[in-house]
Amino acid sequence: xxxxxxxWISIFFIISWLFALGLFYQSNPKSTHTLIGxxxxxxxQCILSxxxxxxxxxxxxxxFALVLFPPAIWIxxxxxxxxxxxxxxxxxxxxxxxxxxxxFPVEIVLWQLFLHSTIPELMTFEGRNFDIIMGITAPITGxxxxxxRISLKALRxxxxxxLILILFIKVNGILSAELPIQMFAFDQPNxxxxxxxFVLLPAIVVPLVIYTHIxxxxxxxxxxxxxx
Numbered sequence: 001x002x003x004x005x006x007x008w009i010s011i012f013f014i015i016s017w018l019f020a021l022g023l024f025y026q027s028n029p030k031s032t033h034t035l036i037g038x039x040x041x042x043x044x045q046c047i048l049s050x051x052x053x054x055x056x057x058x059x060x061x062x063x064f065a066l067v068l069f070p071p072a073i074w075i076x077x078x079x080x081x082x083x084x085x086x087x088x089x090x091x092x093x094x095x096x097x098x099x100x101x102x103x104f105p106v107e108i109v110l111w112q113l114f115l116h117s118t119i120p121e122l123m124t125f126e127g128r129n130f131d132i133i134m135g136i137t138a139p140i141t142g143x144x145x146x147x148x149r150i151s152l153k154a155l156r157x158x159x160x161x162x163l164i165l166i167l168f169i170k171v172n173g174i175l176s177a178e179l180p181i182q183m184f185a186f187d188q189p190n191x192x193x194x195x196x197x198f199v200l201l202p203a204i205v206v207p208l209v210i211y212t213h214i215x216x217x218x219x220x221x222x223x224x225x226x227x228x
Contacts, residue, residue, distance in 0.1 A: 001050070001195055001196055002113075002116065002118055002192060002195045002198075004116070005112075005113075005116050005118075006112075009109060009112045009113075010197055010198075012105060012108070012109060013105075013106075013109045013197055013198060013200070013201075014197050014200075015105075016102050016105040016106060016109070016205075017042070017197070017200050017204065017205060019101075019102055019105075020099060020102045020204075020205055020208055021035065021038060021039070021204075021208075023095055023096075023098055023099045023102075024038075024096075024099060024208060024212070026092070026095050027091060027092045027095035027096035027098075027099060027212075028087055028090050028091050028092065028096070029090065030087060030089075030090045031087060034078075034087075037074075038204060038208070041070070041071075041203065041204065042200055042203070042204050045067065045199050045200060045203040045204070046196055046197060046199070046200070048066070048199075049194060049195055049196040049197070049198075049199040050196040054067070054194035054195075054199065055194060055195075057178040057179070060180070062179050062180065064177065064179060064194060067194075067199060067202050067203045068174070068202060071202075071203060071204070071206075071207035072207070074207065074211075075207060075210060075211050075214070078211065078215075079214065079215075087215060088215060088218055088219050088222065091215060091216065091219045093145065093155065093216060093219060093220070094142050094145055094146045095142075096212050096215075096216050097138060097141055097142040097145060097155070097158075097216070098138060098139060098142045099138070099208070099209070099212050100134045100135065100138035100162060100209065100212070101135055101138040101139050101142075102135065102205065102209075103131045103132065103134045103135035103138070103166075103209070104132060104135025104136055104138075105135070106131070106135070106201065106205065107124070107125050107129065107131060107132040107135060109198070109201075110123055110124050110125075110129065111124045111125065111126070113192040113193075113198065114126075114188075116192075117188055118191055118192030118195070119176075119188070119189075119190045119191070119192045119193065120176050120184075120185035120187075120188045120189065120190060121188075122172055122176060122184070122185060123169065123172065123173055123176065123190060128168070128169065128172055129169045129172075130165050130168075130169075131165050131166060131169055133165070134161075134162045134165060134166075137158070141155065141158055152220050152223055152224055153224070155216075155220060156217060156220045156221070156224075159213050159216050159217050159220070160217070162209075162213050163210065163213040163214065163217070166206060166209050166210055166213070167210070170202075170206055170210075173190055173193065173202065176189055176190040177189060177190040177191070177193070177194075178190070178191055178194075
């Protein structure tokens with residue numbers, strides 16, 4: 001764990017993580033097996049990070065690859081298998097939109113981690129991270145959609161913007177981490193996300209956000225085609 005970090009920051013983040021998992025399941029009740037897998041993967045990452053497994057940064061391949069690659073493989077697998085059709089069929093677009101509300105508290109956590117010198121400023125809303133926009137607009141967008149105040153096309157644009165923003169900060173987070181490919185933030189690198197419980201951000205929360213955006217876009221496109 002990060003020394004001298006107020007406990008409320010960790011608790012606040014864990015609550016946000018639980019919120020994300022809960023809404024993920026609510027948005028698609030057919031995702032029970034996926035939810036169980038996410039919980040197991042979360043426990044594995046929590047144990048590894050708590051034991052300071054990711055604090056060793058001079059190995060090849062980097063240990064942190066265990067955080068980044070399995071979720072990416074999971075997303076690709078989900079999108080390529082027939083299971084995707086069932087996921088898309090039962091997807092609740094309103095609830096899946098509300099999932100992105102968690103990006104607001106996550107931004108608060110990242111800001112606190114920066115203030116405690118464990119991540120660079122560029123990963124906060126004071127730097128290159130504009131993800132807070134999605135966190136603020138998610139509940140508004142979800143409410144407008146359920147009230148039929150915005151169209152599917154508008155929701156599609158919102159999801160595209162959200163996907164671009166999360167991918168942008170994900171790349172910046174990787175390139176500012178203590179990895180062989182680090183390109184900036186050498187004075188204060190991204191090391192806070194290798195600690196418990198914040199490892200759940202790159203291991204669970206970010207992949208979940210990316211997966212939700214992609215599957216929502218697929219669902220929206222299917223609905224638009226069915227109305228043509």
